[in-house]
Amino acid sequence: MEQARISARQLLMLAILFEHGSAMVIPLGIDAKQDVWLAILCGMVLGGGLFFIYYRLFTYYPSLPLTAYSQQIVGPFFGKIIALVYILYFLYIAARVLRDFGELLLTFAYPETPLFVLNAVMMLTVMYAAYKGIEVLARTGELFFFSLYFTAFSGIALVVAAGLIDIHRLQPVLEEGWKRVFRIVFTQTLYVPFGETVVFTMLLPYIQKHEKAKMVGWLAILLSGLNLAFIMAINIAVLGADTVARSTFPLLNTIREIRVANFLERLDVLFMIALVVGGFFKISLFFYAGVIGAADLFRMPQHQRLVYPLGISVLLLSIAIASNFSEHIKEGLNIVTLYMHIPLQVGIPLLLLLFAIIRHRSSFLFRKQEKK
Amino acid sequence: MAREGIKEIFDAIERNPQFRTTASVVIARKQTAEQLLSVLTPIDKIPANQMIKTLEMTETVWGENLNVHAGEIIEDFSLAGKEIVMSSFRLDRNLKKGQQQENVQFVRPPARLRASELAMFKNGKLVRWISGEEARGVLWILNKIKQTAITVDWEGKEESVSYKVMRAKTEIAAKMKKGKPVLTIHVETEGDVGEVLVPIDFTNPANITNLETKLRKEIKKEIQKAIQQAQREKSDIFGLGEVVHRSYPEKWKKMKQTWNEQYFPNISVHVTVDTFIRRTGLRSNPYFP
Known part of the structure; x- marks a missing residue:
């Protein structure tokens, strides 16, 4: 743990940037076709529930990150195993997002640049941020929060001004009923991006006023859920569900459609800003969580010493995880969701909470008996 | 010319201090080299420059033509285990019209220089065209x-x-x-x-x-x-x-x-x-x- 404090507002901005991250640019939950916005909203509500689990754990151990209180809850041996699993999970997801980011830039902006170069440039920036610590990252977040919102608002205003939106493309609503929507919620949208707030179990102890943590988490999930649902609805209203499903980056295609007054066109740079800013915060937070987790588990007083070895591992991992983009996506949807997201975002936190409740209740009773 | 052999002609090029061996070498197919260079080309004023650009472009993006420098050819001649291969150029359509000013005023010029087959040499003599x-x-x-x-x-x-x-x-x-x-x-x-x-x-x-x-x-x-x-x-x-x-x-x-x-x-x-x-x-x- 670093000796650092961040305000509730900073954490909120970080969380919102984090949630938007890569979810904004990929065809998130598109298997639900034109009902994807519903799937995102349902994911948001259930994601709020997941965050409540993380928050309850935090109220029991307000000064410790997940990797530390897991050792207190289930004992040092199993706790350390759980901590190690989480550290690897955070670093692996950081590598996955880094890969997403590199592939995206490569596909539409730098077709002849090797993936390694793009990933390395991004990773160096992330490593620098992690080296400087959470306070610096939070202040950077405050800066970029507004730039992201500015691009988002100008982008939406231009899409509307260009008259691209055709609401009828969102119909028929619930073509195949709620079943399809919930299938997507429980296989995709709940975990990415909402379940990924599990990373905040590592960051909540830094918040200045502990009582605000719950509101911060819920507000971040609510705002980003609404935004993401809105963005996907606009994508479909502009492009149609089929084009969105076939696009590697639907938002890019939506922005490319903009053409206002014969001179406001080719605004791909808006997409670039959103992609780089969102990607940076998502990778940074996952990476930072992995680094402080490892520093805590291996009793390193300074997390800085772990930044370089772990950063280079993440960089190499991001290149090695898949031989092509469709393999990468397929792994993300099938393997990672089933074997990583579900147990680590839902299963283990729920079990930990259960044990924590039992433990605290029994010690509470024990203390009561002592008083008598 | 190429069929009879080009082995000896590079000596002067190599020896002359005013000539660089980085110049590209191509074979003129069907026409003579003089005829090819007398065609007016719409994009570049100098036909030779147009040829070099075409060659560089097709070599990088299409991969069926070869931009060979005089120096490489000379090196290949000096080696026992390497024969020469280089690109050829030919004239599309009308030679007569190509030599007139009007050629550059058409969107589709009546005469156009085209990079075509590779020429395969053996002992400095052209033996075969290779294409596609x-x-x-x-x-x-x-x-x-x-x-x-x-x-x-x-x-x-x-x-x-x-x-x-x-x-x-x-x-x-x-x-x-x-x-x-x-x-x-x-x-x-x-x-x-x-x-x-x-x-x-x-x-x-x-x-x-x-x-x-x-x-x-x-x-x-x-x-x-x-x-x-x-x-x-x-x-x-x-x-x-x-x-x-x-x-x-x-x-x-x-x-x-x-x-x-x-x-x-x-x-x-x-x-x-x-x-x-x-x-x-x-x-x-x-x-x-």
């Missing part, structure tokens, strides 16, 4: 491919998937087996899907692996065709002899004299290709079901 896939095969072996597009069949439909090569690398190694040289050519390519004419589900990585296997076979075929052509003409334009020379300098001394006649036509060449499709562009699946 075989020409690309030659470039694969020479490690000159930078970008190109390869098409393969998919589920019975001919040439329905096109693959954009973004990076390629060729390595050649020589080994001795029972006193005879055996060569291995290994090609590695990286690229994207360029175009599909049949519905392929690219969200399924198995289809991508499948496509990679097909592309491997296609590239291998091109390379093998190029080798067969060269072996038939007994002209080692790939410089395989030089690979043997570098690995087995002692044995090369014996083979050197009869390399082109005796060894090269009967040499066995193993071709291995590794193809990677990294991504599929802005779309995954095509819009037609």
